Amino acid sequence: MTRADLDEFRERVRDWCRAHVPKDWRREQTGVSDEEFVSFQQEWFQELRRAGFAVPHWPAEWGGGMPVAEQVVLYQELAAHDAPRLVLAFVAIHHAASTLLAAGTDAQRRRHLPAILDGEIWVQGFSEPGAGSDLAALSTSARREGDAYVVNGQKLWASGAAHADWCLLLARTDPSAPKRRGISYFLMDMRTPGIDVRAVRQATGESHFCEIFLDDVVIPAEHLVGPENEGWRVAQRTLGAERGMTMLELAERLGNGGFRWLVELCARPGPGGARPLDDPLVADRLAALETELTGLRALCARLVADEDPGPADASIVKLYYSELLQRMTDFGAEVAGLAAHTALRKPLSSGWESGAWVLDFIGSWEWTIPGGTSEIQRSIIGERGLGLPREPRGS
Amino acid sequence: MTRADLDEFRERVRDWCRAHVPKDWRREQTGVSDEEFVSFQQEWFQELRRAGFAVPHWPAEWGGGMPVAEQVVLYQELAAHDAPRLVLAFVAIHHAASTLLAAGTDAQRRRHLPAILDGEIWVQGFSEPGAGSDLAALSTSARREGDAYVVNGQKLWASGAAHADWCLLLARTDPSAPKRRGISYFLMDMRTPGIDVRAVRQATGESHFCEIFLDDVVIPAEHLVGPENEGWRVAQRTLGAERGMTMLELAERLGNGGFRWLVELCARPGPGGARPLDDPLVADRLAALETELTGLRALCARLVADEDPGPADASIVKLYYSELLQRMTDFGAEVAGLAAHTALRKPLSSGWESGAWVLDFIGSWEWTIPGGTSEIQRSIIGERGLGLPREPRGS
């Protein structure tokens, strides 16, 4: 791909964004009902799909096939034009798809990939009350009975479970095997009897996370992904799908639109009448943040371009993004002052930096805790990235 | 003691300082020989002794007996008047004295305490190449032979050993006992045959730390402190003596004289002609540092006033002082710029903030590493101060 080709593609995406990004969606999506949110997300997904922008990272035969360099441009421009994020489809187009493509059967792929394009919503059922950072300690059980498995247990932190059609489920099929060896990976139809979904209210006041209670839920054996008891290895791919291009998209949003929100905030007169921007302390922090954001975006660009990334590169990006997001939203909250505390709701479908700075700051722990806490990431970086010795095991 | 008494005492110390603190000692003590440094220190010690200010923390019968509140005032005023520090006598008047007072025999006390007042210099022989943070892993051996012990091994980080008359020595008397149970505590005459002292050059270019090689060194049994194999417990007191009033003295120097050096630096025009102080970023950092220094001084004042301090209070003070010293000297180095790099030597007998900011910055690791690294202090604070569980042992 030549530079000229890419420039042309960029122009095409810009034109598309100008024509298709809904006007005023931030205002309109603040304080809406769940139903309105879901329908807005579904419409936007179909809009992107018609342009070929919904699943650019999928293989061509399933509706994707966009070169990596073009995907980068696409996400840069979507961020620059402050397009809504695909929040609801996220697990489906990334985690579910990558699992199916890497470890699913042909039948599973044919059943689900087109359905996802049509709007099938997925949820991830991994974490449990006793298995957070130590995910392999999960205890939800799946007992084989004839052609099916009977599942019992409880899942936590299942984002969007209330709207989900299907669930990526990890459950223990061999209780006697070592922790990581007895786990299997299932596709679970959320309409199966025995599933009870309860919303958990989060620190931000939102409730997109849910608990899933599983009481003798029957999953046909054909919904097993990969071999029985090999679920941990399959899950490693699913967890990996959170990185790479999705991190690039988030970094572009934080560094492009998000940083511009911040500069805009600083250019508005504060309660005393002075613009924060004219305060050298604020200007210095902005410059430091812009520098770090530029570093983050470049790290993401390298991660997606690199054919053979280092074993901890994804952890470096995840750790750095989450802590930079936290520092940046904290700074936004400080600069915005008391006014920021009156933003009681943030616009749905926005990025992690919505401009409701205090809420964004609190929401930033949704990045430093789940998906491997920052502490876990540092251990991964030290051990896999630098080859430092593991801790002696306590158990 | 009434407020008025204390105020009167303060006036007395001030008058004394005005009359006795040597003029221009900083300039004159920069780049001097070892001999000049030792003689300057001895003279200053005797000057303080004549005023009753050399060992105010000792019991009255040995020449001290100053109330704690007066000691606080004394160190505040010595710091405010930028008096030279008692660098050379430090181990003698603090570690050696507190060990002898707490665990020594009458004979040992009578032999050494007056001698210390007359200028006997002591060194601490605890650390070893294989026993730094893990001090209890020391391997220097002391074998009983008749009325004496024969010592073999190697000590590290013995500050001032080149000038020392006596050494506080930890050596292993029972190699078969658990780590902390087989250690004994000795007073070792540095003129004994078999002792070889070699200076180790430090990061700052100075060489006040030494290695001590011990080759069949004979220590009479009467120089054992406390029971055989109980040396670890005796040492805990000696280590403890580094805290309390000595930390208060250092905090007063850092927060009073040291901070004024820093403000003075910032009030001088820099290479571009502008005063750093007029830069709001510099002013903000100064205010933050002054705030932290005020907190540190108050923590130290509480530590010495508290009759029953918390089990980690000394560690909190040590950790906070060392890291604040490091941050403050780092900032000094940044503000002073290239000119600070041309200060190749710092004035001897000064505090840890001598005004040679780059050297002071590098020297600050002498606080974050020895006497329990910052990492060790955090573990102590977590375990003893907060009651958090210990790590599983690796060995």
Next chain:
Amino acid sequence: MPAESPGLSELHDELRAVARDLLGKADAEAAADWRSIAGAGWPGLEVPGAFDGADATFAEVAVILQEMGRAAARGPYAAVAVLGVGVLNLLESGPDRDRLLRDTAAGDAVPVAVLEGEAMGETSFRIARTARGPLLHGTADFVLDAPAADRLLVPALDPDGTPVIVGVDPRAAGLSVERRPVLDATRGFGRVAVTDVSVPPESVWRFRGDPQEAVRRLRDRAAVAMACDSLGLSKAMLEATVAYAGVREQFGRKIGSFQAVKHACADMLVQVSVARELVAAAVRGQAGDEPGAAVAASMAKSYACAAAVEVAGKAMQLHGGMGYTWESGVHVYLKRAALNRSLFGSPALHRRRLAERYSPLARERLDAYGGSERSLS
């Protein structure tokens, strides 16, 4: 020296115990009943004995404020005891003012000072002489607990430009108190807008001393109150985190045995310890009206309120997923800490105040090198 006299220390322990008990009983979703608070004597702590108050000092109020922070308590206590009573004590004696002090101590009045929560400049309220008599107008935003007040104490400039306090009924015609809901649901704010409210002479109260100085001292009180609250909430968060880390297991170990957790807790304790000393000094400054009171207030406000955000944030992190739930309540503390940080002067603003002292001092130091005995603090 930070030590308190033993008698005082015991009194404070007792106050603290009562407060912890009373605030612990309150419903987390509602403020403790104002009757019980008044019954405990808290609003009247600084009210002179002549008006049935306790003749105590800010040091005792500070004990309650810390406990309010620790409990993330609701209700207008800080606005009344720190600002309301604070203003009244600075005024010349007079029948209305004296009666209001007495009613406040008894729990029968809830007077709140109309202090802008953020902008630290001059009051915007003015008394204008008009044909209809003297009229008050002006606005103030983010006035702490204005919606809960039954009397508003409005700092205003009288027609001669002298700062005075105007006692106004919140239901007066021309006055509106608009609620300003914030993320921290434990706090109440209002925007007070006054348009041509008539000001009878007996409602205009004059300061005893220098009015400018009085207003400055009021702002210092407000700042120290926030520092007390932030210190209390930091302590609560540290304790909760240590307790959680001592029971929660992952990877076959208590998470508190991991250095990543243990050392983070140690850093929290260091921050809390430093904040404790700075707040203690600031409280002494207020209680004794000492010369360094303003400096101590700015140090305590900037340090303790910034540290509380970090401590509460660390608490959320170390509680893991549990800390991010609404149910755990950690968010309540984080929001309150973030609010305290912005209220009554940001850390940067208070540091700017501190830094204003360096320039002349530095010159003095340069002029008389080596002889300076004055500590900066």
Next chain:
Amino acid sequence: MPAESPGLSELHDELRAVARDLLGKADAEAAADWRSIAGAGWPGLEVPGAFDGADATFAEVAVILQEMGRAAARGPYAAVAVLGVGVLNLLESGPDRDRLLRDTAAGDAVPVAVLEGEAMGETSFRIARTARGPLLHGTADFVLDAPAADRLLVPALDPDGTPVIVGVDPRAAGLSVERRPVLDATRGFGRVAVTDVSVPPESVWRFRGDPQEAVRRLRDRAAVAMACDSLGLSKAMLEATVAYAGVREQFGRKIGSFQAVKHACADMLVQVSVARELVAAAVRGQAGDEPGAAVAASMAKSYACAAAVEVAGKAMQLHGGMGYTWESGVHVYLKRAALNRSLFGSPALHRRRLAERYSPLARERLDAYGGSERSLS
């Protein structure tokens, strides 16, 4: 996109390997012999082929600079290749300038640009018309490697106020180069003082393009060179620390198995990774003379040079007592890192440059909300 073309990447790997070999052989107490450095072709990398140079770009120089930082190497390479050759390449062609370029590539000349190490303002050198003909005067402090130069390239204003370069022999009458010893013993600095040095017309060289712009670009090159050096030394410190933590045992365990050590190393790797990306972008900016070059230079300089001090400091801490010895050599890196941070613009100064861009952009953003497509970077 950060990717390089494969051919270039291989060339860089080769350069790097040669550099590591050559610099590794050098005595730690002395600079690598200038003949071997010239023999490796490094001074002439950016010299045009017409003058026997390699016709390469700053990207290749940057590879050497990083390796110099990694080895904490001595000698005037940065001053010559970055500033000397950098200046010469910005000048109009002429017999003396062309000969000097050729001699530099061959290793026969060591030209150093007289750039003030700290103050980033205008040059203080002036050419005055006098009865004795044109005379040069002025001073510059902390001129990198001035004592090692056999030709000084002095940025000066000619009598018309136009910036020019004057080529001066350091032994000329009226010129002094006073050594400025610094704690970082691997570096050489001089204070260059010029009093009435006569300036023959053939020693006054003019810039090809806008002279102001040329001087600005020279300062950017200097800043990026420091960033490269700091990145290289950060990598060396991280590697040394990881190696040490993997063998040193305390409490019966390799210290690298403790989270306090492991997580600190992880943070170092994150900082090094971010610095690497920012430096790569800044080097591309210089090599391709791209429009965002100045911004990328300030980002790289401010981040990489501040990070290097933290990384080297952490290295000293994690090496424990060993790291504090002279013998371990960690101090060499810490001193070099601290020096790099102050040289050619502090982090704060470069951030101030970056921040100057926000004001107009913010206004544009406010005017045309939602439609902006320009990234700030």
